[in-house]
Amino acid sequence: MNLPHHDDYWPGSDLFVVSDAPFRTLFYPEGPDAQPQRFPAGSVVRYDAQAVHSAPGFCPASEGSESRRRGVTSVVRTFMRVHAWDPLWTLSRLSHFAPLLQKAGPPEWHRPELCEGEDVILGCFDELHSCQRCCDLSKGPLGDSACWAGRMNFNMCCGPASRLWAGCGWRGEDLWGHEYYSLEPPRLHSAAQCQNRCQEDSGCGGWTYFPENWEPVGCRLPVAAILGLRRVCVLRATSDAPWSPHAGAIYGLRDCADPGGCLEVGRDRVGMDLGFIKEVPSAAACRLQCHETQECKAFSYFPDGYLGDASAGCVLPAAVFTWWKTRCLLKMHKTKPGSGEQWLQMGNVASGQRGCKPARPWRRWSNSHQSVDDLLAVDGDYRRERCSRGQPWRLELDAEYIVTRVMLWTGQLQTLPFREPLVYEVILMVGEEEVWCGSADENLGGNAMAVHCAQDTSRSPASAVIIRSIAGPALEFALCEVEVQVAPVPCxxxxxxxxxxxxxxxxxxxxxxxxxxxxxxxxxxxxxxxxxxxxxxxxxxxxxxxxxxxxxSRCLEEFDTEIENFAPLTVLGLWNHDLELVADECGALGHSKARMFEATVMIYNGGHPDAGGSQMTTHWCFCAPSYCADDDAAMVVTRLVAQRGLTWEALQPNSEIELRNVRALASWEDVKLDFLVAGFARSGTHTLRGNLMEHPQVKFSEQEMTFNWAALPQQLQVWRYASFFKDEDEGPRRRLWGGKGEGLAASQRVIRLASKIPNLRLVVMVREPVEWLESLYNLRKFYLCQQPSTCSEVPSLEDVVLNGATFEDVNVEDAFLSKSLEHVVKFFPPSAGRSLLLEFELLRSRPRELFDQIASFLGIEPFPRDFEIRRHATEDRHRYEELGLSVSLCSEHLRPTLAALKERLAREKEYARLVALLAQAGAPWVSSRLLLNRTHCD
Structure with missing residues (x-):
């Protein structure tokens, strides 16, 4: 820009204040050393040949130019740009600046609050972050008055150039409180999208994103989640889950003699959630809700004062844990992590501030008449040599996007009074075809021009943006800055x-x-x-x-790439015997470290049944890459069912396919356990566990180990069981990890599965068969007779013995205990130190000797002589005896039934086989009952 020397048009050295009234953009002057300077409020400007000092509201720019002169050159150039004056006018008289300059005094300064903060100052002066641009107080392209940094299509003062949102965020912490969205945060795909949501909301100062694999710290929750849990009743399908601390929570069983009692305050048992009921006024009302749900066995209630719990052992209800995944929680306060006590560890969440801008969605831009100037980065002060003069101007996107809007900033404004305005046209490259997006007339005030793509065009993926003039003098084309708003292509x-x-x-x-x-x-x-x-x-x-x-996903890609390896490893049902073999073959795919999953597939052929369609439910177990998340694995199922012929073409119109319960499976080798009390029910297993829990060298799980005993355990079941021992050291001096598996020895299949658990040892209690069957029958009958409607369904003990009637786990065939014990010693050989068989009668008559045997088998110190061995699980027997529900085979009217059972046992030589098995296992003592073929009635 050719300007006269400043002495030609700035006579003398009078004091002036620059009024911003005529300006849309306050620009900068430069100091005597040609470096940017900032001055305090109330400064005045002394214009002379040596220096210029800033007035309030000015923000200096840092990038110099050989063509830039000192003095008031910058002021004049900014004045020219905003008002479209010709820079070649003769500016040799002060009268030309009358609208611009006033005598010093108390003028009303235009200083927007957004340019007062320290963060704005950093935004304009931070050399590290490449944001050295002028402070534009005009309306930005989004309509917000702000300290605009000038590079609208490049980085925006949020850190070095980065493809990751993490340049403006951090992980693992959350600003507790100050939520902007209270109870219904939206679900989003990524932390970057969450930050975008915050950026678009003027009330947002920061954000927190809960990813799909969110793992909380204890039961620590955001305030919004805590408020959403208050007065909530969670119904549970199980009552044998482990205890976990949970301050403020109230846990109770479905059935309790005292309506106001039987409650545990401050701890919870997280079982399978059946219901999540809001606005429940009390724990008593929560229990009523449980009573009205047939499958409910227990409940948890979160009262008004609930505050969450950060204890390491605290477990969140499944409904709460799952609901918060992929949620985006917006905050009102803008602050950095660790700056106050309200910053809390909250697992692997992602948090960040408002103000981080995305990188440009393109790699390069060019036009048909490229020059060195054309390829320079566009500058915020719109110098003529930094604008692109050649057209058509083309911008190559880094991928195909949906382009929704294009913002244009143009130059050559000084010639507008002498020519027709240009019409700038925006074209999108869709495939090999040029598609019209829209056009805009050149703005006479130098403002940005917004071109919104037509609705039909905005549904076409574009790979490039072309800008050209379609009316007016084409030689006046001058494109200075471009901002492209893009969106992903809709699925x-x-x-x-x-x-x-x-x-x-x-x-x-x-x-x-x-x-x-x-x-x-x-x-x-x-x-x-x-x-x-x-x-x-x-x-x-x-x-x-x-x-x-x-x-x-990466999961689906690898599956598709090696489908010939994965697809054959599919079976139907968790209890299919082929699943074990398939799991071994799946694990042999070592390069991919594959693992098994299960899924339930619901097929609605022709629509749901209520709409005239038919329903079919199938269960699938399949092999997939080990890093597959549940949702990714669900997509694998779509490939498998298609291979089996289940395609949309094979179904009727309006059909639906729904995938449920897609879960990862583990292997029995993943289970870590040292020993298991694995006797038959009603054989003293509760007494063994209750006393071993008191031993200082034993850590006993409070949850019964069953895992439903499918061919493979669920991964979640293994993790939950391992959580009982998570505070234990892994070293050689750690305590033994023990569990209880009541009834495990009664199943030959389960014994075989349990033998796969590395180094597992079994302690099995054996009871005289007739007494065992009678005791089990009375206990199961007592439970069913709690409800009159089910008590009538219980067959008589005579019917069980003589006619083979069954209910629950009561079956006369199971009284032949030796059949199961033979499998125990086969898969857990006593000679290898893997099993110990002990008779129940030893517990009854000489309990200390029995526990000494167990201590020796496990390699732990014997119980001290003063330790009191207690009996456990005897309350039920006393209660059904008091209620008159007890049935005895020793009674007179059941003598024929007893005789028939003894005859069957003698024919099968059951007692002799039990004695031989106990001797083979090294039992130190065998009762006279077994030796002489006697029952408890003899």
Whole structure:
């Protein structure tokens, strides 16, 4: 810009104050050393040949230029730009500046509050973050008055150039309180998308994102979650889960003689959630809700004063834990982590501040007449040589996006009074075709021009943006800055049929149709808008930014790549014997470290049954890469069922396919346990566990170990069981880890499965068969007779023995205990120190000797002589005897039944076989009952 020397138009050295009234942009002067300077409020300007000092409201820029002169050159240039004056006018008289300059006095300064804060000052002066630009107090492209940094299409004062949102965030902490969304935070795909949501909301100061794999610290929750839990009643299907501390929570069983009692305050048993009922006024009302639900066995109630719990052993209810995954919680306060007591550890959440801008969604821009100046980064002060003069101007996106809006800042404003305004047209490259987006007339005031793409155009993925003039003098084309607003390509634009997975519809690419794309030097615009990069077969070599919901996962990609290895490893049902063999073959896929999953597939052929369709439920167990999350594994199921012929084409119109309960399976080798009290029910197992829990060298699980005894345990079951021992050291001096598996010895299949647990030892209690069957019958009858409606369904003991009637786990065939014990010693050989068989009569008559035997078998110190051995689980027997529900085979009217049972036992030589097994296992003592074939009635 050719300007006369400042002495030509700035006579003398009078004091002046620069009024911003005519300005849309306050610009900077420069000091005598050509470096940016900032001055306190109330400063005045002395214009002379040597120096210029700033007035309040000015923000200096740092980048110099050989063509930039000292003195008032910058002021004049800014004045020219805003008012479109010709810089070649003769400016040699002070009268030309009359609208601009006033005598010093108390003028009303225009200083927006947004430019008062320290963070704004850093935004304009931070050299580290490449934000050295002028402080623009005009309306920004989003309509907000702000200290605009000038590089609208590059980094925005939020850290070094980075493709990751983490440049402005941190992990593991949450600002407790100050939630902007209270009880219904939205579900989003990524932390970057959560930050975008905060950026778009003027009331937001910061954000916290709870990822899909969120692992909380104890039961520590955000305030919004705590408020949402108050006055909530959680119904449970189980009552034998381990205890966990939970301050403020109230736990109770369904049945209790005292309506106001039988409550545990401050701890919880997290079982299978059946219901999550809000606005329940009291724990008593919560119990009533449990009574009204047939499957409910226990409940937890969260009162008005509930505050959460950060204890390490605290476990969240499943409904709460799952509901908060993928939630985006916005905050009112803007602060950095660790700056106050309200910053709490909250697991692997991601948190951040408002103010971080996404990177540009393109890699390069060019035009048909490139020059060195054309390729320079666009500057915020719109110098003519930094604007692109050649057209058409083309911007290559790093992938195909949905382009919704393009903002344009143009130059050549000084010639506007002498020519027709230009019309700038925006064209999108959709495939090989140019598609019209929209156009805008050149703005006479130098403001940004917004071009919103037409609705039909905004549904077409574009790979490039072209800008050219379609009216007016083409030689006056001058494009200074561009900002492109992009969005991922919607899944429903590419796919038309979805699967229902975990309650929501998911659109999935067919096999081989799409794969993840790894782009170098790509911006983060795709992630920030909730998308992922993919390549599709219909667009080879071109990346597409699609909604993350339909982007193929790493899990699905590997499965599709090696489907010939994975697909055959599929069985139907957790209790299918083939599952064990398949699991071994799945584990042999060492390069992928595969593991098994299970899923329930609901098929509604022709629609739901209430709409005239038919329903079919199938259960699947399958092999998939080990890093697959549950949702990823669900997508694998769609491949498997399609291979079995279940495709949309094979179903009637309006059909639906729904996937439920997609869960990872573990192996029995993953279970860590030293010993298991594995006797038959009603054989003293509770007494063994109760006393061993008092031993200082033993850590006993409070939960019974069953895992439902499917062919493989669920991964979650293994983790939960391991949580009982998580505070234990792994070293050689740690306590022994023990558990109880009542009835485990009665199942030959379960014994075989348990033998796969490394180094597991069994302690098995054996009771005289007739007494055992009678005791088990009385206990199960007592439980069922708690409800009159079910008591009538209990068969008589005579019917059980003589006619083979069964209920619950009562079966006369199980009284032949030797059949099960033979499998125990087969899979847990006593000679290898893996099992110890002891008779119940020893516990009854010489309990200390029995516990000494167990201590010796486990390699622990014997109980002290003064230790009182207590009997456990005797209350039930006393209660059913008091209620007259007890039945005895020793009674006169059941003598024929007893005789028939003894005859069967003698024919099978049951007592002799039991004696031989006890002797083989090294039992130190055998009762005369077994030796002489006697029952407890003889």
């Amino acid at each position: 429903d634009l590419l796919l038309d049929k979805g699967w229902t997975i975990h309650g929501r519809v998911v659109l999935i690419f067919p096999p081989g149709e799409a794969g993840r794309a790894q782009l170098e030097d790509a911006g983060e615009a795709c992630e920030r808008t909730g998308g992922s990069f993919v390549e599709t077969r219909s667009r080879p070599g071109r990346a597409l930014c699609v909604e993350a919901a339909c982007a193929p």
